[in-house]
Amino acid sequence: MSSSNVSYTLRYFDIVGFAESSRILLTAAGVEWTDEHPEWPQEKPNQPHGRMPVLVEKSTDGSPDFVICESSNIERYLARTYGFLPTDLKQAALQEQLRDLMSDVIALFTPQVQCKNEEDKAEFQTKFDGLLETLIKVQTKLLKDNNNTGRLFGNKLSYADIVTYGFYMTILVSFAGFKADIVDVIKPKLTPEIVKLISVVESDPLVVKHKSRGGSLVAIVSA
């Protein structure tokens, strides 16, 4: 799809947070785009759901800006528009289900950090650990079944690869701010297949020019 008359603004905080996959998709798509860091919370009422990230698509053809929100929704829209999600409904769904599982893992992180009661904290931690373990098992099997190329599906960079990379960025970089030992806890759980995916995505010709404010994920998981 021609992108010469379309440009994007991604509104979010100046952090990795939940926006890294969208940033990588925009870079990989080869479209013109910029990060915008709105004054917060002043700009809250001006966002569709009062939250970020928000994607603004501008066109030179005079049509109004197209604005969407919700991080995983932004990712799916970009992935479909720029060919990173298959058009086949079943093939696309098999990729999307992985991202939804990753969202579930992320949702289990906050309660364990916010909980003051040690018993409840431990319970949330157990749930988080358990679901992360399931996710790693599922991802590793897919990678092995795909000839251990570092790609989850097929033989080129996919939506699934990108959001998986973005997920590990979120938990190993963003969450480290809330739980100092998270890298030490999670790194040993990463299988060689997942480490290879991280390397293959980071060095992909379409991604390599993306300079994440989180630094190199390869460096973090290899250290």
Add this chain to the structure above:
Amino acid sequence: MLSGSDTVYVLRYFDVIGRAEGCRLLLTAANASWTEEHPEWPAEKANQPFERLPVLVERSNGNEWILCESLTIERYLARVFGFMPTDLKQAALQEQMADQQADLLSAFFGQLTATGDMKSKQIDEFNTLFDRMVKEHGRILSRSSSKQHLFGDQLSYADISLYAFYKLFIVYLKCYQSDIAEIVKSKLTPEIINLILSIEKEPQLAPHFSKCDTMAAIFTAKDF
């Protein structure tokens, strides 16, 4: 419709509204051949691809295909059965509503399980998010030509997802927090209540209400 007439679906879940109501409503509205299975739990955990439910099993021409994650299942069924717009922008506007609803469900459990100082903060957050969402539903509805649908003049994924969401909060979640139904009801505008009751009356959804109650009796004259 992209599914063959010999395709049958099995929805595996617990025998509760929970996170599967959107899937049930979509399969019903699609007039698909489908049944529900309530696997022994946790005995059947290890036999599910993600060790969780819901799971959708699609059987066609002797082949079996399996999908997990409630929202992925919903979006897949919505696309297969024509409830999701094929235009990517229009689809994204519907999908973001479902994602917002999922955030609200997380916020509900967040305020439910919070303790100490966090509790009142989480309750405030939940209320703020919910009120904002209701306002957004109202805004979309005000731009819709038919006040019985969010987009266009036919039942869409967004309508089904919205109905399932309000049913979850008004009918089901009281098993976790006894006053949540009243709290949520008090936040609804007459327009949103009217939308909920209109969706419920869609002929495509009629078979669903042979198995459960409508919400019509829950909203009395004083709610409007």
